[in-house]
Amino acid sequence: MRYYPFSWRVAASGAGLVVLAAGPALAQTPETKAGPADSQLLLLWVLLATLGLVILLMVLLAATLVVRLRPQLRRLYELPTVRPTWSGRVLGLLVGDATLVRGEVRDELLDHDYDGIHEFDNDLPPWWKYSFYATILFAVGYLSYYHLAEAGQLQGAEYAAEMQQAALFVSTEADDPNKLTTYQPLTAADDLSSGKSLFTTNCAPCHGANAEGKVGPNLTDEYWLHGGEVNHVYKTIKYGVTSKGMVAWKGKLSGKQILQVSSYLLSLQGTKPAGAKEPQGEKEAPGQRVARL
Structure with missing residues (x-):
């Protein structure tokens, strides 16, 4: 049996470890290699870990020095010219005197x-x-x-800016509640008749048979809570106002039916039915309503 010197055996063992460690890297395909971003992230974590280790070693070294030099620090702290000073009070913390913090x-x-x-x-x-x-x-x-x-x-301004940014993420499709439609009021007799029938069936329990207002507001005067132009009325009916008990009708009525109801309500403006509820909201003249189109 042939024996090699110790240094040769160590070198051979080290070469074997290098080959074993490099094996997975040599077998790695281009598809599995880490990208530049992953390499930078790994390097960042390595640097942070190294920095944390260095800070920890410095803290341990400082604590060790304070413990070993505590008798000398105590004698230095007892000097009349050192104790009253700011640096002396800091030194007092190291030797157990908390006057700097306690007073x-x-x-x-x-x-x-x-x-x-x-x-x-x-x-x-x-x-x-x-x-x-x-x-x-x-x-x-x-x-x-x-x-x-x-x-x-x-x-207030920061909240408004955040709301504007949030609105950018809301869908801008036809079903977007933040997007106002551009419909014109229907004036055909058949549409208004259908709107009246739908209103009587679905809306009269809250707004009255003649839209004079019951639980809901009066819809025949010039005052509106959420806008009196046809597209604002359309939006209110379609999406509702849950905070005030107004349900959304978009899943129960079609778009045309909602527009028929909206147009019928506008045709009731100024009818002044008996027992009309007191005005609610802001006054909106017919000219203002048309200007919103």
Whole structure:
């Protein structure tokens, strides 16, 4: 049996490990190779892990030094010229004196005596005072940035901008509730008759037989809660107003039937039926309604 020197055996073993480690990489096909984005992401995680390890080692090293040098630090802290200074108070934290955070506790009584209640003359905790100063600085910066320089959006403007951005993701198809139709009112007798029949069957229980208003508002006056132009009325009937109890009719009536009902309602303007409900909403003259077309 032939024996090789130790260095040759180590080199051979290392070469074998390199071959085994490179085997999967050599067998990897072009389709399974990591892309540039994956490589950059992997490199980022490696750098972050390395940075975290370095920070951890530095913290452990600093803690070890503090523990080993604590007697010397204590003697340095006891010096009269060191202890009252800011750096001395920071040094005190390392040796167990929390005066920098807790403040001075003198336990000196003031001359105040209210029903046996005495007041001590102690400082406010520094952490509380510094937090209070930080809130003042933040308030000044906030006021300057948002109200004086007007460089940032206030809550109302920010909400409006977010709603506009959200509207971009809403479908713009024909069934989009944010897209107003461009229909003209129907005037043919058959359409108005059909609209009256549909209204009597479906809408009269809430709005009255003559649209004078019951649970729902009066639909014969010039006041409208959600717009009195035919396309606004069409939209209200189709999608409803769930917050006010108005159901959506888009799954029960066809588009033409909804337009017939809308046109019939506009034909009732100014009829002034008996027992009409008081006006609700905003006044809208016929000219204004036509202008919305």
